């Protein structure tokens with residue numbers, strides 16, 4: 001449906017039709033590697049879903065991380081969208097990984113650099129392997145014009161941030177990147193009320209999916225009312241479309257509660273979280289090591305219960321994110 005004539009008129013209509021700004025900037029294209037499937041999908045206006053890779057390298061142990069990454073990609077495909085897992089391999093930002101690349105990333109695990117936005121130039125310059133967090137994934141997804149991005153949980157304002165200043169760059173990246181992120185809310189390892197306040201400051205539109213309450217990752221409820229509510233993929237698509245047409249710079253967060261049958265273990269996971277937080281303080285684990293430490297420790301303490309719940313909610317987010325991406329592609 002899209003044609004890439006060089007006339008300025010057709011360029012404007014291309015942009016209005018949600019086609020990649022990359023088409024208007026071939027210089028950027030030479031800096032990243034886009035897989036053939038993703039490239040074709042972007043060019044033809046098909047639904048694309050970006051996926052981050054820190055969740056693979058640092059968020060889950062091998063081999064469940066590989067298995068989950070593959071299943072998440074399958075769910076996206078089965079629901080009519082094209083998955084674009086994003087990572088930096090040998091210094092090259094890759095949008096869409098093949099099976100071999102996915103395997104490499106998953107098996108390298110935590111030896112891959114956790115790459116937030118600030119780390120991108122270093123990983124590229126040193127030709128390193130980097131697993132992108134939400135902030136870095138937003139940067140590359142936006143560069144190629146992807147509008148929907150699925151993850152498990154985003155980073156946020158850490159507890160005690162008033163002393164440590166530890167506020168994830170995921171939040172500021174969302175504040176300047178007009179992409180819709182689908183997550184299960186944020187973990188209770190974070191300060192959820194402060195995270196919501198910070199998202200408001202950053203002008204990020206936040207809505208809970210089919211709920212009035214903002215979810216807390218492993219549990220459906222956080223005790224915080226969600227700023228807004230959406231009830232269908234079409235609702236979400238219309239919000240994304242309005243955000244884009246208005247040329248707003250800020251992003252969107254759709255918070256999808258964990259499916260009921262997997263939230264039963266929520267209280268068990270919550271008490272393990274409290275213990276892991278105490279251990280992190282005792283062992284002086286800070287900065288970008290804190291989130292991976294807490295995720296691994298909670299998984300150990302719950303003997304895998306938290307991992308099973310984590311996998312289930314990521315898959316559910318992939319399902320809903322794909323439906324949103326398809327609804328969006330049908331709007332235009």
Ligand code: PSU
Nearest residue numbers: 054055059133134153154155168288291
């Ligand atoms: N929260 C989770 N699972 C994760 C992460 C966060 O429940 O895997 C990862 C994501 O990649 C997120 C990053 O972008 O951690 C945030 O790290 P930090 O808190 O250091 O900003």
Ligand code: MN
Nearest residue numbers: 166167168287
């Ligand atoms: Mn941090």
